[in-house]
Amino acid sequence: MHTSPLQAPLVMVGGGHAHLVALRQWIASGQQAPAGSLLINAQPYAWYSGMLPGLLAGRFAAAQCRIGLASLAAACGMQLICDELLALDANGQAILLASGKRIGFTRLSLNTGALPVINFATDGSLPLVGAKPFPGIVQQCRTWQALPPTHLAIVGGGAAGVELALALRISLPTTQLSLFCGNGLLASHPPRLAQLARIRLSEAAVKLHETLPIERISEARLYAAGRAVAQPDAVVLATGAAAADWQLASGLQCDERGFVRINSQLQSCSHAHIFATGDCASLPNTPHAGVYAVRQGPVLAHNLLAEDNGRQRQRYQPQPRALALLACGDGSALLSYGRLATQGRLAGKLKDWLDLRFMHAHQLATQDD
Numbered sequence: 077m078h079t080s081p082l083q084a085p086l087v088m089v090g091g092g093h094a095h096l097v098a099l100r101q102w103i104a105s106g107q108q109a110p111a112g113s114l115l116i117n118a119q120p121y122a123w124y125s126g127m128l129p130g131l132l133a134g135r136f137a138a139a140q141c142r143i144g145l146a147s148l149a150a151a152c153g154m155q156l157i158c159d160e161l162l163a164l165d166a167n168g169q170a171i172l173l174a175s176g177k178r179i180g181f182t183r184l185s186l187n188t189g190a191l192p193v194i195n196f197a198t199d200g201s202l203p204l205v206g207a208k209p210f211p212g213i214v215q216q217c218r219t220w221q222a223l224p225p226t227h228l229a230i231v232g233g234g235a236a237g238v239e240l241a242l243a244l245r246i247s248l249p250t251t252q253l254s255l256f257c258g259n260g261l262l263a264s265h266p267p268r269l270a271q272l273a274r275i276r277l278s279e280a281a282v283k284l285h286e287t288l289p290i291e292r293i294s295e296a297r298l299y300a301a302g303r304a305v306a307q308p309d310a311v312v313l314a315t316g317a318a319a320a321d322w323q324l325a326s327g328l329q330c331d332e333r334g335f336v337r338i339n340s341q342l343q344s345c346s347h348a349h350i351f352a353t354g355d356c357a358s359l360p361n362t363p364h365a366g367v368y369a370v371r372q373g374p375v376l377a378h379n380l381l382a383e384d385n386g387r388q389r390q391r392y393q394p395q396p397r398a399l400a401l402l403a404c405g406d407g408s409a410l411l412s413y414g415r416l417a418t419q420g421r422l423a424g425k426l427k428d429w430l431d432l433r434f435m436h437a438h439q440l441a442t443q444d445d
């Protein structure tokens with residue numbers, strides 16, 4: 077990549093959770109990014125994953141679940157560029173965007189999330205709908221509501237798979253739904269939460285297949301354990317986080333799955349002027365989940381400006397356990413914290429309160445949509 081004529085002191089790529097919190101923090105404390113700094117995001121909005129199941133289930137409108145980035149950036153003295161980062165040259169300190177623009181940077185911050193994992197072969201005979209990016213699945217769900225499919229398969233037995241299955245049950249009441257888990261349902265959560273989720277899925281007539289990893293898609297059929305196990309109209313991927321290819325090609329030190337290795341100050345382990353947070357980053361004891369990205373935000377806000385402000389950088393310490401709240405689509409939720417697991421309307425109210433509080437704080441910060 078050649079050095080770009082366009083040069084910015086700070087470039088923040090991705091409107092992920094940590095960047096939203098960092099920008100809001102700067103606004104609240106009256107700080108500005110260095111003049112000429114840029115925020116780059118593929119779309120003009122940041123979508124809030126916690127409310128996506130509620131949006132698909134018809135409990136929220138789209139405008140409640142997304143944050144307009146232009147005014148958030150402007151309030152911090154930054155310009156929003158709606159574009160996609162295609163390549164990063166970490167040594168050359170430059171990025172290449174889908175529009176063909178090349179931008180050089182003094183400091184870069186990545187909060188670009190992750191892609192769905194596709195860990196099976198496919199002949200392309202079935203549409204694959206990723207849980208991310210969110211605008212794609214929201215649009216697809218609207219199309220399905222107009223013309224309901226006979227059968228959808230959801231692949232992935234983690235929190236997102238359970239939430240999507242229960243949300244789709246409400247938006248597509250006549251569609252047969254199957255949920256395939258590579259191992260046990262909610263394997264990284266307490267066994268009691270998995271048991272509560274099994275009951276909810278059964279009540280919602282979602283056919284659950286545990287410990288049945290999908291091996292391939294061929295001639296519009298899903299194969300597992302060497303046999304055809306379903307013939308759906310489409311496959312929804314809730315398969316966890318995969319790293320974008322450009323991360324590994326960037327020259328940044330990455331872990332074995334391609335996520336950017338960072339230190340506790342949220343800097344790349346190989347390039348101190350590049351920061352990474354949220355799902356695109358790799359830090360011990362830090363799962364890929366929005367709640368961890370949110371907690372990185374205040375530390376990132378401080379550290380990105382620490383040098384300019386003549387301050388010491390702060391360290392991010394991941395919380396030892398996090399509250400998990402899984403929306404059931406009807407206003408109730410499954411809850412786990414440590415080994416505790418429960419469910420009900422109260423858990424749903426707590427989830428709504430936390431989610432709406434997060435959105436309200438950002439919308440107030442910018443008085444955006």
Ligand SMILES: Cc1cc2nc3c(=O)[nH]c(=O)nc-3n(C[C@H](O)[C@H](O)[C@H](O)COP(=O)(O)OP(=O)(O)OC[C@H]3O[C@@H](n4cnc5c(N)ncnc54)[C@H](O)[C@@H]3O)c2cc1C
Pocket residue numbers: 089090091092093094095116117118119121122123125126128129159160161162187188189190207208209236239240353354355356364365366367368369401
């Ligand atoms: C259905 C579902 C429900 C979930 N619910 C929860 C929950 O309740 N709690 C929880 O903790 N986690 C939840 N998660 C996980 C959560 O979504 C992720 O962990 C979280 O979004 C990661 O946030 P992030 O800050 O890394 O980036 P993201 O929120 O993924 O944001 C990344 C942003 O970067 C942009 N972007 C990506 N690539 C580029 C590029 N190349 N160039 C420019 N812009 C780019 C994207 O458009 C996006 O705006 C859920 C996930 C799903 C699928």
